[in-house]
Amino acid sequence: MSASNNGHLPVVVVGAGPIGLAAAARLVERGLEPLVLEAGPSAATAVRGWAHVRLFSTWAEVTDPAAEKLLAPTGWVRPDAAAYPTGGDWAERYLQPLADVLGDRVRYDATVTGVARAGRDRIVDSGREDQPFAVHLRTAEGHEERITASAVIDASGTWSTPSPMGASGLPALGEKSAAGHISYRVPNLDDPAVRARYAGRRTAVVGSGASAFTALAHLADLAKQEAGTHAVWILRRGIGAGTxxxxxxDELPARGALGLRAKAAVEEGYASAVTGFRTEAVERDGDGRVALVADDGRRLDPVDEVIVLTGLRPDLSFLSEIRLGLDERLQAPTALAPLIDPNVHSCGTVYPHGVKELSHPEQGVYLVGMKSYGRAPTFLAMTGYEQVRSIAAALAGDQEAAERVELTLPETGVCGGAGLFDEPGNAEEPAGGCCATPTTLQIRTGGC
Incomplete structure (x- = not known):
């Protein structure tokens, strides 16, 4: 079913982040009516969660062409193309203005709680493809609503579901009970309350990607000012040439510099690296601190705080009545998974892709942006913009444009190391690494 078959119904877009708003702009460009449902009180709620973090990419790389066309009549001018925005800059100077231009097409405080075929649960075949979608949502006041849609584009990202500390993918024993000592975000040390939490204390940083680099660099800066501040860097693998x-x-200078700052933190003694450590348990001691225990029995000296930066994962709970075709490992669309699988991906680009790779057994439903990559740590924002361009063309019935690739990504030639992420987060990838390709959403903590 295409949106053109149900032209009186909107295409529901879940999430008013960079890819969701770009999807709306592309739909408008195609003459289709989007309805963006954002769980937060403003556009780019997730991006605002890391407002203090600077992107690796420039303004020229983080805006979508269709979005710029919508903004142009308002007098909006893209900031200095060569400058690197923070998450806060991005939200305030581009994403919120774009949402404002879309106007009533964006609804805030609208949390999507379920998506299904109207009148059909996931078991029923009869007449399924002829039915529109029923999208259930909850407002900030707790009211429940149902919206009928011609198609659904899920751009809700993965920011709300960080991966746990346990190396098995499940929380380590004691992780939940020690929640008061654990954070799953890169701390904003410019905030006095946050700074006080880490100043003069020992902090374990669990993770090996850009998020961990950022935390190590920031804690090293704090250690230079506050005596007694020290980081214990926990890696599941060893330290090698690409760590x-x-x-x-690195052709992204800001990303390369960040890795060098993390390296300096270790070499200068502000951080101690513990390698081959796969956390199995978190134990609390009588002094109000916690100790990490590995699956090989090693028990580290107690720390005051733990920062867990082991990646992000998609929330698929509200799609339980939809027939999705997902790779059993990555939780990414089946046709896309081989292109992004960090178990087999080494040097080379993650190729641009569109509606073909993002389609599911349930026609008319698409996961886009970081969510489309499941647990893979290689998402590129320019790729996300290409995704929604292709999908909008397909929904408008322009199959030739949908199948055409309109994006070329040069390689950086940097292999191994931290991987690429669209949203803050750094999945611990296999030792082979993933070839680093240019990102437009690669953030200095590690979509959307």
């Missing part, structure tokens, strides 16, 4: 990324050879 700190591409360094000066």
């Amino acid at each position: 700190y990324g591409g360094g000066e050879a």
